[in-house]
Amino acid sequence: MSNTYASNKTDVISIPLNNWMSQRVLSHALGNIIEGYGYTVTYHDMPASDQWGAMQKGLVHFQIEIWQQSMSGQYNRMVANNMIVDLGVHSVVVREEWWYPKYVEELCPGLPDWQALNKCSKLFSKDSDPSKGVFYTIDWNYQDADLIRALDMNFTIERLQNEEALWQKLEEAWLNKKPIILINWTPNWTDLHIPGRFVEFPTYSIECETDVSWGINPNLLHDCGNPKKGWLRKAGWPQLEKSYPCVYDLIKKIDFSQRMIADAASFAVFDGNSEAKAAKRWAIKYRNDIAKWVDTSCSTQ
Incomplete structure (x- = not known):
């Protein structure tokens, strides 16, 4: 050529x-x-x-x-x-999903199951609202609000300004071994440096996005996790x-x-x-x- x-x-x-x-x-x-x-x-x-x-x-x-x-x-x-x-x-x-550092499993038995996470939701709360867990993400649209609603998760979403702010939150939690749940993806740098796991929500299917009657909530879409592969x-x-x-x-x-x-x-x-x-x-x-x-x-x- x-x-x-x-x-x-x-x-x-x-x-x-x-x-x-x-x-x-x-x-x-x-x-x-x-x-x-x-x-x-x-x-x-x-x-x-x-x-x-x-x-x-x-x-x-x-x-x-x-x-x-x-x-x-x-x-x-x-x-x-x-x-x-x-x-x-x-x-x-690749995979994109709610994620936590591995040490969190000692604080919340039953992880990575999403129902166990929900039972432990207050572990992930902020002082300003101790009744709900906080899920940290950025400005990407994963239908997380729909997921929380469809699965009746006791969580609220905090959108950080950028990826750097997300990793600052993770580093702070990691150094102090504090519970944290945040958006993550693989492949990523955390694969190499911070052991962790994705939350296992109900298995993804295209019907989860298109058929209200599909899944564990017969009234709402998005009652499943993201594709694992x-x-x-x-x-x-x-x-x-x-x-x-x-x-x-x-x-x-x-x-x-x-x-x-x-x-x-x-x-x-x-x-x-x-x-x-x-x-x-x-x-x-x-x-x-x-x-x-x-x-x-x-x-x-």
Whole structure:
């Protein structure tokens, strides 16, 4: 594949940076590869909810971490309407769910069962309202309020400003061995550094979202947990293949493992590196995998 179409250095590849660390670090790592193809790369901070329209218009060119539970609705709709293109699925299996550090099981017997959690709800309360447990999350829509309502959970939701604030809450609880329940996902840096478990809610089924009569609450939807084996996908601007075939080919080839994603987050969140430095460290560790994705005929180096 010739790199002549990359010879115009005014060509700019735009990459969205979302509000979780593995996506940001891996986007920088891929941006470095694409710069080696002769393109200028720019990064745009944006919540996941804003990236879809931007990708449709070519204001950003691709997204390498689309998580099933939090993003499949928008993703499926836009692919079906040819507003974005599917660029494949990673081998890794992902999960997004309520989570707690392992030591909490000593304080709340019966975990990870959700009914045991509900019986222990006051363990997770704040002084301002000792009657209800607090579930910490960010600005992502997992239908947690619907879940609480449908399962009659004695919990309230506190939405923190960003991922950093979430990990600060976790660190504070961890250091003091205090009970905490929060949104988490795997792969993530916690896989490597903080033993913990996901809460086991009633098993997910699509009927849980569409059929009120399904499940343990015959009057409400969302009386189940999230998928335990979700997919992680890639998508791009509809004109990506035609306009930037080397970039298109690269994104199609990349395939993240559980450890690749956990390390990307860990190098920044746990080790304290900047996103750019974490991306370079990640690229060194996974250089053999990267070599399989890169088309050397695209490179200008």
